[in-house]
Amino acid sequence: MTLTIDRDHSRFRDIVRGRIRQGLKKYISHGEMIGKKGKELVSIPIPHIEVPRFTFGSKNQGGVGQGDGKPGDPLDRGEGDQAGAGEAGQGEGDHVLEVDITLEELADILGEELSLPAIEDKGKSKIQSKKDKYTGIRRVGPESLRHFKRTYKEALKRSIASGTYSPDSPLIVPQAEDKRFRSFRTDEQPVANAVIVYMMDVSGSMGDEQKEIVRIESFWIDTWLRRQYDGIESRYIIHDATAREVDRDTFFRTRESGGTMISSAYQLAADIIEKNYPASDWNIYPFHFSDGDNWSSDDTSLCMKILRERLVPVANMFAYGQVHSPYGSGQFIKDLREQMGAEEKLVLSDIPDREAIVRSIKDFLGKGR
């Protein structure tokens, strides 16, 4: 049933979407949206949209309550807001409205706000997996798919119509034309045809704040790429002096104390890609976040070699984001810039603090690759 309110409700949702767009940069840098992710919905707290009126500032207004307590006793939180019958405009402005929007909507808003170009598919065949679903009925088919009930019904109808049916001996003998068989329809289902390989430096120099930045940034990259591709896979690699593949949770939680050998991660990423994701069928997105403090220049040149030979050629783009840590020298991004700056597919981004996340997302995704 359609309701009259639907129109006003969707108008309200539009306004909310507008608000989210306005506040998007703030939301992004505060990471307010993450952690609330359900399966497909994100709850976004936006300030209560209220019609401003001449009203009393509620803090110095006070009110009248009812109950025990002697002067000076505190009221529980929230009580004051509702207390006082007939109090006008209970809104204090910090009332928060939680709005659910889908990840797709969120991605669209992100795309519009940062004017991100749609990604060009590398032109690889979009893999569709075919799946048979037994949903229909037809007149021919193998005995093993015979639909007993439908066949019986047809036979019953025929025997009644032809007058051979007798209620005293209700024997029904199906004939060939009565037979009904289950039939299948082939559904094409999109399968993952893009993979994101996240790599993160978890050496001692990466602090919690740095990891938080990586977490926020990867949430948005995920959201955007998921919008662009029908199916997407994510792999997570952490490294200090050695690299290993982990699940998502571990990825963001682990903290090691060792030194840093970036090549170990690149090595592992290249192995994973070569083994599972042939470049002809997959859109491949390696993202690497680090504070840029590599162990030795030998290792750095090994990194360049792997990048040049094994990662950049197969990837849609290779993104490197460098966060600032109090200990890191931040040398790695400079090396990359010097040695591979001409490489089109290599995207470098410097992320000194949370405020820079928005710009960095644009750096990464603004190329439309």
Next chain:
Amino acid sequence: MAALGFSNETQLPAYLRKEQDKIEAIARQIGLDFFPTVFEILSYDRLNEVAAYGGFPTRYPHWRFGMEYERLAKSYEYGLSKIYEMVINTNPAIAYLLEGNSLTDQKLVMCHVYGHVDFFKNNFCFRSTDLDTLGRVVPTELSHVGYDPNRRWIDKLANHGSVVRRLTARHGVEPVESFVDSCLSLENLIDPHAPFIVRRRIEEEAEEGPQEPVVPRLKSKDYMEGFINPESYMEAEKQRLSSEQKSNKGRFPAEPEQDVLLFLIENAPLEKWERAVLTVIREEAYYFLPQMQTKIMNEGWASYNHSKLMTQHGVADFSEIVDYADNNAGVMATNGKSLNPYKLGVELYRHIEERWNKGQFGRDWDQCDDLDERRHWDLQLGLGTKKIFEVRSIYNDVTFLDEFLTPEFAFENKLFTFEWSERRGGYEVATREFQKVKQKLLGQLTNAGNPVIRVLDANHGNRGELLLRHDHQGVDLRVDYAERVLEALVRMWKRPVVVATKLEEQPVLIRFDGKDHSRVEGQP
């Protein structure tokens, strides 16, 4: 019912129809006097919809109704709250029931509704919602036997809806919607007394020369004249008035005008369609005003009567009493230490009933200060019922509490005031002193809880600026909102707008000139 113009008709099922007849008969027996009442049963999403529109699904379109719907739907889905009932002030009255409630709940709601409808019909505040045959608001003088006013607000609000929709079709969604937004910011700038005051008589211009001000006299017998209207006072008053007249000379409006909306409709340089929209908003604001003015009385009266009908007059049978009590307790519960208008109202009616039954009023009672004697005071007058019926007719929340809130009542109900404590960063109990509690309560109810704002001068500084004055009663305005309201006012007035108020004890002028906000200390 077809005349009501609802798109989705709902019929009351037979078993509820039977209950309705029964309850209606009993309600009449206990003296309630109500409009014919039509019950509609709605699914929760329809009920949420109707509630979001303030009871009128055919109202003008606006996103804030959508926001309200979102809020209601969310809190229903998460099981935080649900609306049991909704009744609107029309004749015939329309009440909505929630589909799927238990029979006990439906009975309770119906009893409650008859309390409200009796109140709508008999309380004087609601006479400002009487319409004449052309649908104009014309409050009737007095309710009387056979009082059957025209309150076809369903039609009126539907007309408003079509006005706004038509204007939207002509001028576009964006301009109309943003203008409605501005209007809504001004929605509370109305004069609660306006419907009853014949203030706007056309004063004949003085032919020429200054006129002696006439000091109004109180009515008195000849021999009392010198005492009631003493010469010295009359003279002082005359002085005051003539000096006021001098200083107000050429001032427009001549008297400060609290009905800011009307002032704008009549005097602001608005386009024709804008005037139409503002008129719609103003009429609806006045329609909903009596409900703001009588929240405690109205809910109290409905609760008093549902409890009486359910428990003393056999609407609920024995098997239902526990369910009823459970539900009733939920309605009456005070959340933490906050004040519940249902509870406060019903207790106050019962308090009045008891006092008038026992004769605890009048001179002897007031002068008696023997606590023991007061406690056992019972003249067995039995005037309680008569008194509360009178009270429900001729009081509003402010006068109700002013007259009947007694120290005993405040003590028994553990009333206190609370204040914001900077040190604690939260609210804390301030005092239980009766006068202060009462003062605070009345202060909050005055002007339906809105700050009193008046138009003082339409040609402020001789620059055509609009000067408003906030009558500061100890509580400051919320400044960020005030600034946004000024933006809305500038949109109407097309010239800078100033509001004179006080912030932290200092007189302040808050001004918006169309570009910048400014705040200077000082008085107009």
